[in-house]
Amino acid sequence: MFGYAIANVLLGALLASAASIDLHPRSTITDCLTAGGVGTVLSPGQSGFSTAALPFNRRFTFTPAAIAYPTSAQQVANIVKCGASLGVSVTARSGGHSYAAYGLGGENNHLVVDLSKMKTMTMSADSQGNVNVVVQTGNRLGELAQFLWNNGQRVLPHGTCPYVGVGGHTSYGGFGLYGRKAGLLLDRAIAAQVVLANGTIITASTTSSPDLFFALRGAAPSYGIVTAWTYKTDPAPTSLINYQINFPNAKTNMTHSVQILEAFQAFAVTNPDPNLSALLPIGYVDSSHLNMIIFGTYYGTTTQFNTAIAPLKVALASISPTVVVQPPANWFVGTTYQTGPWSVTAPEPSDTFFAKSLTVDSALTSTLDYTGWVKWLMANAGSSSTSLGWFVQADMYGGYISTIPSTATAYAARSDVLNFQFYGSSGSKAFPTTGTGLKNGITFMNTMVSTLQKNVVHAYPNYIDPTLTQAQWTSEYFGSNMPQLIATKKKWDPTNVFRFPQSIPTA
Known part of the structure; x- marks a missing residue:
């Protein structure tokens, strides 16, 4: 078990303190979310909010405008519409393991979309005989690994920390011990269900909105909220x-x-x-x-x-x-x-x-x-x-x-x-x-x-x-891909709804 202690110790980021003026009255946000029927909503001062706002990396102390817990892509869309209409930054939290606490926005007053109640996983074979899995982004890597093994002994390349969320892990790479053999986790993504800044829900792939799919595989949080990734799986290695x-x-x-x-x-x-x-x-x-x-x-x-x-x-x-x-x-x-x-x-x-x-x-x-x-x-x-x-x-x-x-x-x-x-x-x-x-x-x-x-x-x-x-x-x-990423951001999120300290800019 020599790798266990090392795996448990991995992860990292920086403390950012910021006293900022609350420009978005939380009662207005809460009213909009309640009217939209978006599931559980926690606001500052409510029981459970302080615990829900704790980041994995305790160097940070950010206070979201609200934390919503949707159970469907449509509820996510309604949350995004509320944030966009009120000028509030909208941020998704999958596993909450961002080294900079970007799942809380990386600063105060973000509307946090906590995806932890969206845990559906389904497997199917396509017309080419590939076995694919659709994974909602509230799942953790440990849950994904167990599900794949229990459903036909399938595998994907991903990291070794069980608690990391599939959403962020896929969005920025997703390297693990199987990576040199099978790629990064984002390399196995063949489609993404994503909620856009205007609240519409689309499926992006190499044949549908390919410019957006390009951006999602490496910088997804800047463009929308991915509610489910579809991956092409491998049969598990026999040895x-x-x-x-x-x-x-x-x-x-x-x-x-x-x-x-x-x-x-x-x-x-x-x-x-x-x-x-x-x-x-x-x-x-x-x-x-x-x-x-x-x-x-x-x-x-x-x-x-x-x-x-x-x-x-x-x-x-x-x-x-x-x-x-x-x-x-x-x-x-x-x-x-x-x-x-x-x-x-x-x-x-x-x-x-x-x-x-x-x-x-x-x-x-x-x-x-x-x-x-x-x-x-x-x-x-x-x-x-x-x-x-x-x-x-x-x-x-x-x-x-x-x-x-x-x-x-x-x-x-x-x-x-x-x-x-x-x-x-x-x-x-x-x-x-x-x-x-x-x-x-x-x-x-x-x-x-x-x-x-x-x-x-x-x-x-x-x-x-x-x-x-x-x-x-x-x-x-991002290197030489930045010009394309900026152009794609301007096209798909022109009002910069999905913004945080290191989000792709619109210009």
Whole structure:
């Protein structure tokens, strides 16, 4: 279960405090919603509102104008009409795991459309023999994984945190251990039922409103509220192998830590067998050592796995790591080895954190200063310098993800070979945003990233960073797709109903 603790610790964002004038009388909003018959509505001051307005990332404290709980796409449409008519920003919340609390709007006074009561999932075969699943966006990844397995042992590529909602996860990418084999979750989306800014409900696909479907697959919250995604599923792999490459702390000194990072990168650049996934988590031991492990999965036989992993083992042989390979298992059992149970019945834990990311293609790997970075971590990332609990994780990309052109979806980072997440948590304590130098948690995390890559070129939008300037996030998240995204925004949401701090602008 070595992956379980890591999976439980992942996620991140920044505290934004803002005292703002309430420009939208809540009684008016509530009256409109009540008249529209939109289901349960909570307003500030009502019992249950404060709890409902708590974000997963407790760095944030935003007060929505109201939180509505629709049970159908038509009710969502009625909510959107209320918000649009009153000039109130409308925001969807699927699982509520946005690193910047964008499920609450990322600022005060948004009309929040909580989709948690919309959990229908249905499967069917199309005329080509594909088995597709229609998933309402109130479902979590754990619920999706269990449903697919229980209905014909089908699978989709997605992340490993059971509580993450399918809505946001699909909207901004959706990477997981099956991703190199089968793509991002948004790559398996073949249609989206979406409520538009004018309250109409349409189905977007590559043949119907293709410009909108392009934008939804990478930036959906800026264009409408997706109430259901339709995905093309795969039959579950018949054999899943979990593996782990362990490095004793005594071996992960300066020289060996750099060697591990460079070997992992060189392996990723070769774009190895897409049946292989690989992750490299990094933590602090002391001023001379780091905690490093490589783990992942392989979809195939033990013989095939040994062939696929051999070049990485050769590159690391001088460090004498211990390689642990689990016996082949079926997909559902094998994935729980990494994630823990897929169940979402237990209370969901929260965290207080700030996270950043960077992704690199083969050309950009030369901009990563592993030697300088490891030196900085050993000198500055211990408890004497920061009060944060932190980790860094590098995921190997490529495979199927890289076969799709960067212009095929709003999600543009198709040639990347590595995805780094930098995560700093203060747990149940207030995040340190005061103090000088590295005692300030924001400064600490920003310096951790800039020491590895001076100028970030690409980043992963599901690890959203609200501290980025507009020039930074538009470039890092969407690149050359921005002009098309702006034009599509102007066409489908000209009055900017679906707006939040990092929404696609209309101009």
